[in-house]
Amino acid sequence: MCCAHGAALLGHGHPAVAQALRQAIKLGFVNSFETEFHEELARRVCALIPCAEKIRFCSSGSEATLHLIRICRGFTGRNKIIRIEGHFHGYHELIYIGGQPPPDKFPENRNRPYLESAGIPSEFANLIIPLPYNDPPALRQAIAEHGKDTALVILEPVNYNSGCILPQPGYLELVRQLTKDAGIILFFDEIQSSFKKSSGGAQHDFGVIPDVCTIGKSLGGGLPLSAFCGRADIMDMCKPIGPVQHSGTFNAHLVPVLAGLAFLEEAAKPGFYPHLRALEVHFHEGLDRIINDYDLNMVAPHHGARFNIILGRRTPALRYEDAFCHSRDVMLQLIRECWERGLYLHDYGGSPAHHGYSIQHTKADIDRALNVLADVLKAMKPVLKKPCASRSVTRG
Numbered sequence: 001m002c003c004a005h006g007a008a009l010l011g012h013g014h015p016a017v018a019q020a021l022r023q024a025i026k027l028g029f030v031n032s033f034e035t036e037f038h039e040e041l042a043r044r045v046c047a048l049i050p051c052a053e054k055i056r057f058c059s060s061g062s063e064a065t066l067h068l069i070r071i072c073r074g075f076t077g078r079n080k081i082i083r084i085e086g087h088f089h090g091y092h093e094l095i096y097i098g099g100q101p102p103p104d105k106f107p108e109n110r111n112r113p114y115l116e117s118a119g120i121p122s123e124f125a126n127l128i129i130p131l132p133y134n135d136p137p138a139l140r141q142a143i144a145e146h147g148k149d150t151a152l153v154i155l156e157p158v159n160y161n162s163g164c165i166l167p168q169p170g171y172l173e174l175v176r177q178l179t180k181d182a183g184i185i186l187f188f189d190e191i192q193s194s195f196k197k198s199s200g201g202a203q204h205d206f207g208v209i210p211d212v213c214t215i216g217k218s219l220g221g222g223l224p225l226s227a228f229c230g231r232a233d234i235m236d237m238c239k240p241i242g243p244v245q246h247s248g249t250f251n252a253h254l255v256p257v258l259a260g261l262a263f264l265e266e267a268a269k270p271g272f273y274p275h276l277r278a279l280e281v282h283f284h285e286g287l288d289r290i291i292n293d294y295d296l297n298m299v300a301p302h303h304g305a306r307f308n309i310i311l312g313r314r315t316p317a318l319r320y321e322d323a324f325c326h327s328r329d330v331m332l333q334l335i336r337e338c339w340e341r342g343l344y345l346h347d348y349g350g351s352p353a354h355h356g357y358s359i360q361h362t363k364a365d366i367d368r369a370l371n372v373l374a375d376v377l378k379a380m381k382p383v384l385k386k387p388c389a390s391r392s393v394t395r396g
């Protein structure tokens, strides 16, 4: 139930992807210019993703956020980025700052954004304004103070990277309105959320349309393919129309483009989302029943084909620090016990990260997973019933 961190929504060895690979062998793997297949993929994705008037392709999620942040800066002539704590947007210098600070760097993160990797110059942190998710007053204040210097507000509409934290009713609408009023670009990072619940992404699921977004992971059917897209006037900042550079030998590589077309073909079949939805309902009804029966202090929030496990609380988190009650050591033990019984949950260092299923999973697979979980959770009942032991956090 790792599914390549969300990239393998078609599962492994899917025949449609295998066929795309055979087609690539006939055509040639790499040409570094566009073909009718690129055009077809662009046309199809733009028809599905509500904000997408124009699109460009690259390989990874990190590349997509990097390029699109540059475009947002080029378009607005501003440099600051408002971002949300707990949200993850890739590993590069522009944004790997202030997202997931450890609890002991919290709430200090809001005054001095935490550098998430050695090697990132601290000067980059001067351009980052981290905010708590689902907090309208914090958002209003940040835009009032920094709006004139801010190029973009970036967020994961479904924060799978820190506990599947969902936007509270009205929050995304407020972000949409405030960014519009302040001339700030609203950027949804849908690298993970795209295609998980519907083919229109979280922007379709919640009915709030950003100016631009990134999509990735499942799009390539398991091959490295990501994209950034959005309003035509913003996308036209790219050379040769505008002054912003975006290029690269392996961007829009033909093999993932063909696999992407195969993915979209599968996702468009009438049974695709109903099947994923049936798995979601079956899994969570079963898991919630086990949690209730054993009276455990844990919760498994979900959106579409991905879910998270948070230990130490019984209700979904609303913001990053709500999951500080989660014990990484207990989670690693839970994962180990599952492995030993044949269920693979990826460890992510024991964090409250995401897991999921693919179109090739069946209800019988879900039943097997639930049987393992029932066994493991029963064995771990004493430790999972314990109230949260970790420190509480003062809001900054």
Ligand SMILES: Cc1ncc(COP(=O)(O)O)c(C=O)c1O
Pocket: 005, 059, 060, 061, 062, 063, 065, 088, 089, 090, 091, 156, 161, 189, 190, 191, 192, 193, 216, 217
């Ligand atoms: C929301 C989000 N953005 C960006 C990324 C980075 O993607 P990649 O690992 O392909 O660079 C990820 C990866 O997990 C992600 O979940």
